[in-house]
Amino acid sequence: RKLLTVVTKSNAQRHGMVMWDEIAAEVAQEFPDVQWDKMLVDAMTHRMTLHPQTLDTIVATNLHADILSDLAGALAGSLGVAPTANIDPERRFPSMFEPIHGSAFDITGKGIANPIATFWTAVQMLEHLGERHAAALIMESIEYVCEKGILRPDVGGSANTAEVTRAVVHYIDAKADIAETA
The missing domain is CATH 3.40.50 (Rossmann fold)
Incomplete structure (x- = not known):
């Protein structure tokens, strides 16, 4: 649309x-x-x-x-799942990308933050920079992890921050290994 x-x-x-x-x-x-x-x-x-x-x-x-x-x-469903961006469409000044939840210093190091918004923010940034393949790979990994139910409690799962992050990274690593052997 x-x-x-x-x-x-x-x-x-x-x-x-x-x-x-x-x-x-x-x-x-x-x-x-x-x-x-x-x-x-x-x-x-x-x-x-x-x-x-x-x-x-x-x-x-x-x-x-x-x-x-x-x-x-x-x-x-959660502030932990959405990205946001302040984009200069003319590209004269840097654009800024961040999860909508911001820095959330109050939960730093507790293993309770939902990293999905951070990964999705990286997708937006990579798309903006023209790195479509890398953006698509990260988005694919987010979708895979969510489909498998590896989620933080704020969206109905039981995984901690590190477990969700490891699942995303593992998916990306597996795809990279497949690409190298192809």
Whole structure:
């Protein structure tokens, strides 16, 4: 699908967000094959919760996207499974990729963090860098590990952080061994 939803709060933030809306409309004219709509950030939480199938790609300010990405993670079942990115599409400045749960220093070293979001974030970064094969391999390993039920308790499993990580790495190593012998 080619649906872009632009998130705003121009009804309350009359300066910066009005300009955001104007720029979105201006840029949209350059891409007539992309359908787009505009939604207030508070209404967007409702839409994401009750009508997620009506969404494809969301563009928002860093503040709004930070909040909405946490909601998206919760809707997916856990903050531990979703990646996020701040991308400079013109590639003039570095893009930033991170799990939506952030650093989570409060659980560092406890073996309870879900590493799936970190791996998925690496997939997004590799895709952005043009490393499609490496990105696909990591994504394939994530899907395999999830299908096998090697999951953290936040998504219904019983594995710890190291066990999930080892399973992902083992899958990648096995695929690399197969590629070397082929």
